[in-house]
Amino acid sequence: MPQARIDPVFSDLQPAAVWEHFATLCRIPRQSKAEGPLRDHLRQWALARGLSAKVDAAGNLLISKAASAGMQDTPGVVLQAHLDMVCQQDWQNDRTTAHDFSRDPVRPLRRDGWLVADETTLGADNGVGVALILAVLEDGSLIHGPIEALLTVDEEAGMGGARGLQPGLLHGRLLLNLDTEEWGEFFVGCAGGLDVVVRRDSTPEPLPAAFTVRRIDLRGLRGGHSGVDIHVQRGNAIKLMVRVLRDLERRCTLRLVELTGGSARNALPREASATLAVPDGDAAHLPSSLRAWESLLRQELLGVDEGLRIDCAGASAERVLSARDQAVWLASLHAAPHGVRRWSRSVPGVVETSNNLGMVALTPHAGSCDFMVRSLIESGSRELADEIVSLFALSGTVAEKSGEYPGWAPNPVSPLLALCQSVYQREFGEDSRVQVIHAGLECGLIAASHPGLEMLSFGPTIRGAHAPGERVEIDSVGHAWRLLTAILATIAIGAGGERSTDFRVNGVKALKAVPR
Known part of the structure; x- marks a missing residue:
C-alpha cells in the first residue's frame, strides 16, 4: 500500500514510526461515529503486513500480532486506544471559513517542544495512543508475547465501541490502555457517568x-x-x-x-x-x-x-x-x-x-x-x-x-501495576506516581465484558484536550514508547529475568498465562 508523504512538521521527530502513524491520523478525518474510513485504512494496512485484522459488530478494529520468537507461551497483552477524536474549533469572525472535520486534515505545528493545533483540537487524545500501538504492531525487532490491539470507536460520544464489545473477544489477560495524559503517572481507576x-x-x-x-x-x-x-x-x-x-x-x-x-x-x-x-x-x-x-x-x-x-x-x-x-x-x-x-x-x-x-x-x-x-x-x-x-x-x-457507563474501580495492589512501576524506575531512574482520573476511560466497560482482565493506563503529557490549542509534549511521546516496549519485553521475559509461562513481579509468581 503506497504511503502518503509525511507532513514536514513530523519529519525529524523520534521515534519516527510513532510520529508517522500520528501523521496519518491527522490526515484522515475521524469524528466520533465517522471513523469508518480510518478504520478501513488501518485494517488494510494491517493485512498488508501479514497481521490478523477484523472488525467486530460494534465497529471496533481488532488487530492481532503473534509473539516474538520463543515467546509464544508468555502472557498475552491487549493494547487499547480509541480511534475517534473530539472535534472543536475556533470560529472565524464571519463564520464562513470554519475547519470541516469531515474532510479537512488537522494541521499541527511545533512550538517550544510541543506539537500543537492552534485553531482546532489536535486529536492527540487518543491519536498518540493509537500511533504507539501501530508502531508496536509494525516493529519486528521488539520482544513481546502475543499482542491484541483493540482500537475502539465512538469513545468520545458515548463509548459505543467499548459498550458493544462482546464477551470472549479478547484472549489476553493483561491490558494496557494508552488514553491518559500525564507522563510519569500510572492510572488505575476512573470515573463512570x-x-x-x-x-x-x-x-x-x-x-x-x-x-x-x-x-x-x-x-x-x-x-x-x-x-x-x-x-x-x-x-x-x-x-x-x-x-x-x-x-x-x-x-x-x-x-x-x-x-x-x-x-x-x-x-x-x-x-x-x-x-x-x-x-x-x-x-x-x-x-x-x-x-x-x-x-x-x-x-x-x-x-x-x-x-x-x-x-x-x-x-x-x-x-x-x-x-x-x-x-x-x-x-x-x-x-x-x-x-x-x-x-x-x-x-x-x-x-x-x-x-x-x-x-x-x-x-x-x-x-x-x-x-x-x-x-x-x-x-x-x-x-x-x-x-x-x-x-x-x-x-x-x-x-x-x-x-450510563461504569467506572473503573482501582486496585492499588495490582501485580501489573507493581511490574510497571518497577520497569519505570529501572528505565528512568525515578519513581512513578499512581493516580485515579476524573474522566471516563473505556477500562470499566471492557472489564464488564471481560472480567478478570488486569488493567493499567498511561500515556504522554497532553494539555488542552477537547479544546482548540490541544498539544502534546514531544519528548514525553518518546518516553511513552520506551516505557511501552520495555513493559512488553519484561512481561514476556519475566521480571525475574527468566523466560517462563508465569507473569512475575520481582521474581514472585503473580499471574498464570492463559492457554491460547
Whole structure:
C-alpha cells in the first residue's frame, strides 16, 4: 500500500514510526461515529503486513500480532486506544471559513517542544495512543508475547465501541490502555457517568412590532475536557450567556429568538450565541450593557479565562420563543448545576462527582440541552442526574437519563501495576506516581465484558484536550514508547529475568498465562 508523504512538521521527530502513524491520523478525518474510513485504512494496512485484522459488530478494529520468537507461551497483552477524536474549533469572525472535520486534515505545528493545533483540537487524545500501538504492531525487532490491539470507536460520544464489545473477544489477560495524559503517572481507576438530555417543544410567537433584533456572541473562553479540567473553574459560555440574558430581561422587554452554545457534551463550552429582540428604543443601550458585563466577567475569571469577549451585531427574525418557554428555559438553565459537586475523600485531590452543561440549542419551535455527569461512585452520578431531571420536571420539561457507563474501580495492589512501576524506575531512574482520573476511560466497560482482565493506563503529557490549542509534549511521546516496549519485553521475559509461562513481579509468581 503506497504511503502518503509525511507532513514536514513530523519529519525529524523520534521515534519516527510513532510520529508517522500520528501523521496519518491527522490526515484522515475521524469524528466520533465517522471513523469508518480510518478504520478501513488501518485494517488494510494491517493485512498488508501479514497481521490478523477484523472488525467486530460494534465497529471496533481488532488487530492481532503473534509473539516474538520463543515467546509464544508468555502472557498475552491487549493494547487499547480509541480511534475517534473530539472535534472543536475556533470560529472565524464571519463564520464562513470554519475547519470541516469531515474532510479537512488537522494541521499541527511545533512550538517550544510541543506539537500543537492552534485553531482546532489536535486529536492527540487518543491519536498518540493509537500511533504507539501501530508502531508496536509494525516493529519486528521488539520482544513481546502475543499482542491484541483493540482500537475502539465512538469513545468520545458515548463509548459505543467499548459498550458493544462482546464477551470472549479478547484472549489476553493483561491490558494496557494508552488514553491518559500525564507522563510519569500510572492510572488505575476512573470515573463512570451518564448523560441527561433535556427536550422541550415550544410554540413560536411572531416578532413584536417596533422591536429590533440583535445577535450577541460570547467567545474567547479556553474550554477543555469536562472531566480533567472541570475543577479549574473555567468559564462555561452557556451559563455566562444565561446570566447576561436574565440581566437584560430586568432592564427591558427582551424576547429570545435563539440560544446556542457548546458543541460536545464532554467539552467545556467555549462559545455561546443568542439572538434576541428588544424594543427599538432600548437597542441603543445594548452595547454599553454588554461592555459592562464583559468587564465584570473578565474580572470574575481573572487568571483563568480573561480572554472572554462579548460582541453584538445586527440580525433578523420573524418568530420568537413564547414568553412562557423563554422564562422556563432561562430560569432552568440558570439554576442547573455545573462543575464540581464533591471531592473524593478516599482519593485525596481527585474530584468525586461533577457535571458539565455541555450543549444548548433553543429555537422558537423547540429546545434542548445536554449534561454529562461523572462520578467515581455510581450512586453519586445517579443522584446528581436525578436532581437535574427533577429540576426540569418542575416546568413539565422532559429530561431523560441515558448512556450510563461504569467506572473503573482501582486496585492499588495490582501485580501489573507493581511490574510497571518497577520497569519505570529501572528505565528512568525515578519513581512513578499512581493516580485515579476524573474522566471516563473505556477500562470499566471492557472489564464488564471481560472480567478478570488486569488493567493499567498511561500515556504522554497532553494539555488542552477537547479544546482548540490541544498539544502534546514531544519528548514525553518518546518516553511513552520506551516505557511501552520495555513493559512488553519484561512481561514476556519475566521480571525475574527468566523466560517462563508465569507473569512475575520481582521474581514472585503473580499471574498464570492463559492457554491460547
